[in-house]
Amino acid sequence: MTAGITFHDDRLIADMTARMLLEINAVYFNAEQPSIFTSGWASPVYIDCRRLISYPRIRSTITDYATSVILRKVGFEAVDAIAGGETAGIPYAAWIADRLGLPMQYVRKKPKGFGRNAQIEGELYDGERILLVEDLTTDGQSKANFCEALRSAGAVVDHIFVIFHYGIFPQSQAAMAEIGATLHSLATWWDVLRVAKEGGYFEPRQIDEIESFLNEPAEWSKRHGGIARGDVT
Amino acid sequence: MPPERTGAIEPEIADIARRIFDDLRLDGFDGVGISRETYGPGETRALAYLEKLAGDLGLAASRDRLGNLLVDLPGQDPALAPVVSGSHLDSVPQGGNYDGLAGFVAALLAMVRTKRQGAVLSHGLRALGLRGEESAWYGKCYIASLAMFGRLSSDDLDAQHRDGTHTLRDAMTGLGIDVGDIDRSRPIVDPKDFAAFVELHIEQGPVMVARDIPVAIVTGIRGNIRHRKIVCQGRAGHSGAVPRWLRHDAVLATAELLSSMDEHWRILLERGRDLVMTSGIVHTNPAEEALSRIPGECTFSFESRSQQQETLDAFEALLINEAKTIGKRRGVEFHFDQPIPSPPAAMAPQVLSVMRGAFSAENMAVEEISSGAGHDSAVFATAGVPTGMIFVRNANGSHNPNEAMDLDDFYKGVAVLTRSLQDLAR
Numbered sequence: 001m002t003a004g005i006t007f008h009d010d011r012l013i014a015d016m017t018a019r020m021l022l023e024i025n026a027v028y029f030n031a032e033q034p035s036i037f038t039s040g041w042a043s044p045v046y047i048d049c050r051r052l053i054s055y056p057r058i059r060s061t062i063t064d065y066a067t068s069v070i071l072r073k074v075g076f077e078a079v080d081a082i083a084g085g086e087t088a089g090i091p092y093a094a095w096i097a098d099r100l101g102l103p104m105q106y107v108r109k110k111p112k113g114f115g116r117n118a119q120i121e122g123e124l125y126d127g128e129r130i131l132l133v134e135d136l137t138t139d140g141q142s143k144a145n146f147c148e149a150l151r152s153a154g155a156v157v158d159h160i161f162v163i164f165h166y167g168i169f170p171q172s173q174a175a176m177a178e179i180g181a182t183l184h185s186l187a188t189w190w191d192v193l194r195v196a197k198e199g200g201y202f203e204p205r206q207i208d209e210i211e212s213f214l215n216e217p218a219e220w221s222k223r224h225g226g227i228a229r230g231d232v233t
Numbered sequence: 234m235p236p237e238r239t240g241a242i243e244p245e246i247a248d249i250a251r252r253i254f255d256d257l258r259l260d261g262f263d264g265v266g267i268s269r270e271t272y273g274p275g276e277t278r279a280l281a282y283l284e285k286l287a288g289d290l291g292l293a294a295s296r297d298r299l300g301n302l303l304v305d306l307p308g309q310d311p312a313l314a315p316v317v318s319g320s321h322l323d324s325v326p327q328g329g330n331y332d333g334l335a336g337f338v339a340a341l342l343a344m345v346r347t348k349r350q351g352a353v354l355s356h357g358l359r360a361l362g363l364r365g366e367e368s369a370w371y372g373k374c375y376i377a378s379l380a381m382f383g384r385l386s387s388d389d390l391d392a393q394h395r396d397g398t399h400t401l402r403d404a405m406t407g408l409g410i411d412v413g414d415i416d417r418s419r420p421i422v423d424p425k426d427f428a429a430f431v432e433l434h435i436e437q438g439p440v441m442v443a444r445d446i447p448v449a450i451v452t453g454i455r456g457n458i459r460h461r462k463i464v465c466q467g468r469a470g471h472s473g474a475v476p477r478w479l480r481h482d483a484v485l486a487t488a489e490l491l492s493s494m495d496e497h498w499r500i501l502l503e504r505g506r507d508l509v510m511t512s513g514i515v516h517t518n519p520a521e522e523a524l525s526r527i528p529g530e531c532t533f534s535f536e537s538r539s540q541q542q543e544t545l546d547a548f549e550a551l552l553i554n555e556a557k558t559i560g561k562r563r564g565v566e567f568h569f570d571q572p573i574p575s576p577p578a579a580m581a582p583q584v585l586s587v588m589r590g591a592f593s594a595e596n597m598a599v600e601e602i603s604s605g606a607g608h609d610s611a612v613f614a615t616a617g618v619p620t621g622m623i624f625v626r627n628a629n630g631s632h633n634p635n636e637a638m639d640l641d642d643f644y645k646g647v648a649v650l651t652r653s654l655q656d657l658a659r
Contacts, residue, residue, distance in 0.1 A: 033505040046503065225440050225602070 005064070007072055013065045017163065017187035018195040020058045026051040027192060029202060031209045034224050037138070042226025044213050045189070049135035049163050050088045062163060063095040065186050070096070070131065073184055074159045080129045083107050083120075083155075085146045088135035092163065096133060105130070107146045119149035126154035132181075136164040138232040140175035140183060147179050157181055164188070168214050169232055189214050239596040240448065240645030243349075246342050247644060249290075253338050254640075257282065258330045266327035266634030271370040272300070272404040276323045283322070283337065283362055290345050292360075298421055299377050300410050302337075302362030306344045308354045308658060314428040315357040316658040318343065318650065321366030321377075321609055326395075328367075329636025331435050331627060335643060337362045339433040343651040356428050356658035366609050369632075370394060371401045372461050374575070378612040383420030390415055429584055429657045430613040433623045433646050435638055437606045441626030447642040448649060449600040450588045451622035454611045455507070456577035457538040458549050460570055463556075465490075467565040469521060469529030481564040483531040484517060490567070491515075491533075493555045497548070506544050509605065510537045540577050540603055578611035584621035584657065591652035597645065606631070623650055 021027055028035075031044040052059055070079065081103040084093025090106050097104035105122030112118055124130075132146055137160075147157045160183050165172070167188030176183050193214060196202050202210065213220040222228035260282070261267040261275050269275035280302050287294040287304040294304045302322070305315065320336025340360035347358060365376030371392040379385045390402035390412055405412055414421055441449055467483035491512055498510050514534040522528065535552065539545045549572065556567035592599045602624060614620040625646040629635040 028505075030505045033507065035505050036502040038499055038503075046505070222444060225444070227443070 005068055005071070007068050008065070013069070014187045014191040015195055017062070017065065018191040019199070020052070020055075020061065021047065021049070021164070021187070021192060022196060022199065022201045024051055024055055024058065027196070027201075029206050029210065031206075031224070034226070036226060037232060039231055040227040041138075041217075041232045042221040042224045043217070044209055044220070044224070047136065047164060047192075052135075052163070053091050059091075059095065062092070062186070063099055066092070066096050066133075066161060066163070067099050069184055069186065070100070070159075070161060074131065078129065079131045079159075081105060081124070081131075081155075083122075083130050083132050083146075083150060085109075085132060085134040085143070089133045092135060093133040096161075107132070107149050109145065111149070117153050120153050124150075124153050124155060128155050130155040130157055132157055132160045134160070134162045136166070137162045137172075137183070137185075138166045139169040140165075140172045140179065141231045143181070143183075144175070144179050147181060159184065161185070166232075168217050171231075240648040242342070242644045242647050242651075243346065246346055246647070247640070249345070250338055250342060250640065250643065250647070253283070253286065254330060254334070257334060261324065261330065263327060267324045267330050268326050268328070269322060269324040270326075271323040271365045271367055271376065272401065272408060273323075273370070276364055277408065279322050279334070280362055280364070283341070287341060287360070290341075291348065292341075292344060297381075298411060298414070299380050300364050300405075300408060301377050301381075302360075304341060304344065304360040304362075306348055306358045308357040310355045311357075313356045314426050315359040316428045316431070316654050317359045317361050318431045318433070318654055319359075319361030319363060320432050320434055321363040323365060323367050323370075325367050325369040325632045327634055328632050329435075329634065331636060331638040332437065332631050333363075333366060333434070335435055335625065335638060335646075336433045339643070339647045339650050340431075340654075342647050343654050346647075346651050347655060352655055354655060354658040358654055358658055361430075363609055368459075371404075373401070373573070374607060375609050375612045376401065378609040380415050381420065381422045382424075382612060382616045383414075383418050384612070385415050386418050387416045424617040427613070427618045429581070429619045429621070430610065431584065431588075431621045431623070431650065431653055431657070432608060432610040433625065433650050434608055435627040435631060435636070436602070436624045437627065437631035437636075439630070440602060441600075441624060442628055444600075446598075446600045446602075447626055447639070448592075448597065448645045449602045449624045449626075450580075450585060450592070451604045451610075451624055452580055452585070452601050453540050454578040454580075454604040454608055454614070454622070455509075455538040455540050455606070456542060456545055456611070457536055457575050457607060458545050459534075459536040459573045459575075461534055461573070462570045463533055463535055464568045465531040465533075465565055466568060467529050467531075467563070468527070470527040472525045472527050475527060480527055481529075482527050483565055484528045486559055486563045486565040486567075487515070487531040487533055489563070490552075490555055490559050493559070494535075494548075494552060497551055497555075501544070501548070507540045507603075508537060508544055508548060509539075510535070510548070538605065538607070542577055545574075545577075575607055575611060576615055578614035578620070580610075580614065580621050581619035584619050584653075587656045588621055588623065588649065588653050590656060591649040594652055595645070595648050597649065621653070623653075 082097040084090035165185035318340035321333035368374035467481035
């Protein structure tokens with residue numbers, strides 16, 4: 001199952017992940033009509049990690065990278081099961097679980113009915129050490145719901161894996177500390193920015209706008225009619 | 234920004250502003266908020282007050298055939314169309330004092346200042362006090378401005394007052410207005426009668442306060458599609474005796490429809506579309522509703538607004554489609570009334586350019602914003618009149634008794650409005 005796994009360094013993984021996202025046009029830029037998140041946060045950029053599932057070689061590479069990061073940073077015998085967060089986390093959780101030969105569950109956004117497993121699909125044992133998998137996170141806040149559901153069902157959740165972590169909001173660290181888990185990711189906006197600059201994926205004017213947002217997201221949001229504090233998701 | 238006085242106006246002009254707002258607040262107070270009813274007594278009194286005041290200030294005041302107030306300051310060349318500025322004088326029931334009124338007062342003060350300055354302008358200036366902008370009373374917005382351009386119909390005149398006792402036609406004819414032209418959808422003005430139309434208005438939203446911008450240039454106005462009354466028809470039944478699989482609950486079906494549309498809305502915002510949706514009126518049939526009765530009927534309103542016509546059309550299609558799908562699944566029927574559309578309106582580049590110049594001349598940073606709320610300006614813009622809007626920030630939103638406006642912000646608005654009108658009229 002894990003035969004032939006290569007442990008690349010973080011920088012290579014970040015570069016390659018960023019390049020894959022850019023190559024398949026999963027990165028959207030629009031400063032005039034910014035993306036507005038549920039929280040009211042305005043952003044000129046939007047990333048669609050779900051798009052990766054349609055590209056067999058890319059999704060296979062992502063799964064390779066994910067398993068290498070999980071084994072190296074979480075441990076070789078430290079994970080009992082992989083749980084995907086509904087909806088975008090599910091395919092990635094499935095591929096990672098398959099590669100590692102591990103059981104899988106998925107966590108719903110909302111419970112269906114009542115009972116301690118009301119938010120969980122699949123079999124879950126008391127004390128199972130579960131790695132939560134999602135496609136992306138902005139500031140880590142949205143993972144709290146999934147972690148709580150898994151813990152209520154009896155799981156131990158110390159680690160969360162996402163393909164893409166925005167990596168630009170200072171409150172991410174506090175959010176993860178409050179959840180009580182470590183966040184692992186393959187790439188952030190800084191990696192996408194670096195690769196975009198090198199590869200000429202956007203015009204200089206657009207790069208400047210993106211960089212201005214990444215450096216001060218609260219300021220950019222406020223200047224473009226969005227909120228400037230509080231949770232992003 | 235240096236701490237000098239930017240956007241200042243003369244103390245005697247500020248006095249006039251305060252006096253008008255105070256007098257009309259007293260006159261229009263209904264016990265909770267301001268009620269200047271469309272083609273009703275409050276609006277009539279406000280127009281009369283302002284007409285008299287205009288005369289006292291040395292300006293020529295008159296009425297057009299729809300009862301709108303016109304205040305004129307002639308220019309050098311009578312052959313040229315005037316530069317017009319103003320807003321509406323009606324309010325929603327229990328509303329605020331500044332929604333609409335601020336725009337007319339600003340226009341009037343701009344003219345008074347121009348006259349006192351002795352400015353020499355080729356075009357005349359006109360302050361326009363419009364009746365009937367608010368849809369709260371008869372379900373139709375921009376009544377007078379639409380009627381001016383021949384876009385109001387006989388059917389529109391038959392719209393019922395919210396209390397169901399009379400129609401718009403009754404109210405207008407009761408005021409001595411001849412509705413003959415409206416019945417034939419005949420315009421009483423030509424777009425060429427306006428060199429430009431500029432409307433100052435409170436923002437009515439929280440963005441300018443959040444961004445600490447006192448006055449801003451409006452780049453465009455959201456269009457909308459409105460359903461006054463959608464009825465979900467299900468089947469009433471005993472709430473204890475009917476199992477889930479035999480129910481046709483009109484309230485749950487409506488809740489599901491609104492919930493679906495809300496989720497679509499959230500996603501569209503994430504994709505950068507401009508959109509708001511609201512169901513402001515939702516109720517069961519009061520004659521039939523009961524605690525232990527499965528509701529067989531649910532009536533609700535639905536409006537969506539966007540700067541993009543394409544988004545409006547797509548969202549409307551989504552609504553109809555979802556209603557069909559949910560209707561089939563739940564065994565209910567959604568009956569839609571004729572939607573009332575208002576197209577999005579773009580402000581004229583030449584007017585925008587003049588306004589930017591006016592901001593700079595007043596040492597004010599140029600800030601631009603789009604308008605979520607609809608305004609008479611949209612009617613002018615769509616008719617082909619070069620149109621512009623200036624927003625003044627205001628706290629506590631609008632269409633409620635707590636609507637507030639800082640008079641210092643208002644004076645800044647008057648300052649840029651005056652310059653803009655003078656530049657357009659040269």
